[in-house]
Amino acid sequence: MIARAVEEDPTVSGQALSSLPRSTTLRERALVALRTAITTGLYRPGDHLGEVEIAEHLSVSRGTVREALRHLQQEGLVTAGARGMLRVSQLTPTETRELFQVREALEGLAIAQIIASPRRKDAAEALRKALKKLQDAFESGADLATRVEADLGFHLLLCELSGNSMLLKTWRQLEGPMRVVIMSAAGERRDVAMAATAHEPIADAIARGDAAAAQEILHAHMALAIEQMGIEREDARDTA
Known part of the structure; x- marks a missing residue:
């Protein structure tokens, strides 16, 4: 699949590598290139990640690619399937809902x-x-990657401002899957959930010191994100 990604945007992996300092190790350089390809949507959920193909296009060894992919597994961006075949993580509708529920719990604590x-x-x-x-x-x-970065940047800052290091660490462990979900959602509906106007009431409630309102607004914001990104309940889809 990396060949297809390079055909769609042949500069992405090269830019990701060339933007790193020369002191960066090959594993780190490959890791950044692969993470960029996944989080910008060049690799899509379910895409197979072949070591040989990736190593060839990044001009690194298979061992280097293997180490990078192992790290991406820890980040939740890559999943091992049948016979250990690695693919870009693909969350079910239920898992995606659970992801947003955990986000809401963490960010609700941050707000409090x-x-x-x-x-x-x-x-x-x-x-x-x-x-x-x-x-x-x-x-x-x-571009979409910049808009997603700004959207998640607001939520990341919310967690950072809480001063709770464990909360922040836990949120960052969800960041990879969050990016994959957002990047693979339908365009116009996704933009509604990411718009600044959808986030502004959270900042306003914090400024007023209204904890109850802030929690309600956050809940509505996460519900909007689930709705606008077209995440269906699996049981509803099965009976349709």
């Missing part, structure tokens, strides 16, 4: 801790700056 903090107003201002970046990404016609 921010509001309880004496730095609440500073945090709200920082979140508004992140919203401006998200809005600019949409208004400037930035």
Whole structure:
């Protein structure tokens, strides 16, 4: 599948490698190139990742590719299937819903801790700056990868501002699967969920110190994301 990805955008893997400092190891360089190909949608959920093919196109050894793929498995971007064949992770509708539920729990805790903090107003201002970046990404016609980065950047900042290192670490473990889900969702519906206007009420509630409202808004935001990204319930789909 890497051949197809390179045909669609032959500069991606090369840019990912060339942008790294020369001191970076080959494994790290291959890891960045593969992660970029997956999180920008050049590899799609379910795509097979062959060591030989990847090694050839990245001009590295199979062992280097194997180490990079093993790391991506730990990030949740790659899954081993039948006979150990590696593929880009493909979440079921149920797993995707669970992913958003866990995100909501983590970000809800982050909101509660921010509001309880004496730095609440500073945090709200920082979140508004992140919203401006998200809005600019949409208004400037930035590519999908940039818009996704700005969207997740807001949620990442929310977790960082909580001051809870374990919360942040747990959220970051979900980041890879989140990117795959978002990148593979339908375009216009996905943009509705990622828009700055969908996030602004969260920052406003934090600024007011209204914890109950902030939690309700976050819940509605996650429900909107699930709906707009076209995630169906498996049981509903089976009986349709």
